[in-house]
Amino acid sequence: MTDRRRHHDMGGVPEADPIPQEGHTSEPWEKRVDAIKALLSDNKRKLLTTDEMRRGIEDLGADAYERYSYYERWIASVTNNMLEKKVFTVDELGRKMAEIEARQDNKPL
Amino acid sequence: MHDDHDHHEHHHDHDHGMYEVDPLHYHPPQPDLEDSKLTHHQIMQMAVAELLIEKGVITADELRAQIDFMDSITPARGATLVARAWTDPAFKERLVADSRKAGAEIDMELGPIPILVMENTPTVHNLIVCTLCSCYPKMLLGTPPDWYKSRSYRRRAISEPRKVLAEFGTTLSDDIELRVHDSTADMRYLVLPMRPEGTDGMDEAALARLVTRDCMVGVAVPQS
Known part of the structure; x- marks a missing residue:
């Protein structure tokens, strides 16, 4: 099949799976991803358009697109867009993530 | 922020640093979540929030x-518009012509992205999908359900919509035309279902309760 569409462009692609009827309740971290995206896109900030957001998701590539959950794709796109716009740097992000991970590791259980 | 929090010893008193720097964790998580390790993307979310703050x-x-605002938007908003349209034909015309203006009449904000209201008739049934991603009339229906964002729905809704409807328990007779609308970042859709028979005596509020999210996506029809 010579289908040159990119992975996300999946309308009409043959699919045998039924529509998954079971849903899940949004987890708090997923709601925060949604809210961060909405704030960055609002008129006060105008840092992220819907098209930029989608392009960031589509650029993840087919493999990540399939492996990541919906909001994992979203936070990856938000993050990449903010890096591109130099809202924060890779270095700042890396250090912050390491710091959060360390906080978690030190957590008494 | 108190430095001595780092030396706190109570197990149930969560992990100090994390909840101070990320004030969004204002409710303690469920115990079994609390003990599970954060995923890479959860850490990324926290890092991005903290950096932006x-x-x-x-x-x-x-x-x-x-977050509170998004939690407050439910399909009841869309249902209010539908019930008004059912009881006021002139309002229905205005809703189909320009949903944002019609919403403003009853102080309902529909947001910056145009929402086209597609009216079901005895001969036409409408269904909405976003094959490219997950565009959805969030300002009227809230957050989309998981199935709307699923690969299977996105692939099949435009190629075999009648089979898809059947999986939702909705059977359309063959003489009804089925129109599928593919949403984009700049254009969203809402289905205006038909008012069910046997609802003549019902007021607007009672009618609104018949209008479910799935009816306004087009995978179901209202039941009286």
Whole structure:
């Protein structure tokens, strides 16, 4: 099949799976991803358009697109867009993530 | 922020640093979540939130308010418009012509992205999908259900919509035309279902309760 569409462009692609009827309740971290995206896109900030957001998701590539959950794709796109716009740097992000991970590791259980 | 929190010893008193720097964790998580390790993307979310707050791009209050606002938007908003349209033919005309203006008549904000209201008739049934991603009339229906974002729905809704409807328990007779609308970042859709028979005596509020989210996506029809 010579289908040159990119992975996300999946309308009409043959699919045998039924529509998954079971849903899940949004987890708090997923709601925060949604809210961060909405704030960055609002008129006060105008840092992220819907098209930029989608392009960031589509650029993840087919493999990540399939492996990541919906909001994992979203936070990856938000993050990449903010890096591109130099809202924060890779270095700042890396250090912050390491710091959060360390906080978690030190957590008494 | 108190330094001595780092030396706190109570197990149930969560992990100090994390909840101070990320004030969004204002409710303690469920015990079994609390003990599970954060995923890479959860850490990324926290890092992005903290960086945006530290840099003054957003505030923690704005983030909380945004979450509260999104939680407050439910399909009841869309149902209000539908029930009004059922009881007021002139309003229905205005809703189909320009949903944002019609919403404003009853102080309902529909947001910046145009929402086209597609009316079901005895001969036409409408269904909405977003094959490219997950565009959805969020300002009228809230957050989309998981199935709307699923690969299977996105692939099949435009190629075999009648089979898809059947999986939702909706059977359309063959003489009804089925129109599928593919949403985009710049254009959203809402289905205006037909008022069910046997509802003549019902007032607007009672009618609105018949209008479910699935009816306004087009995978179901209202039952009286």
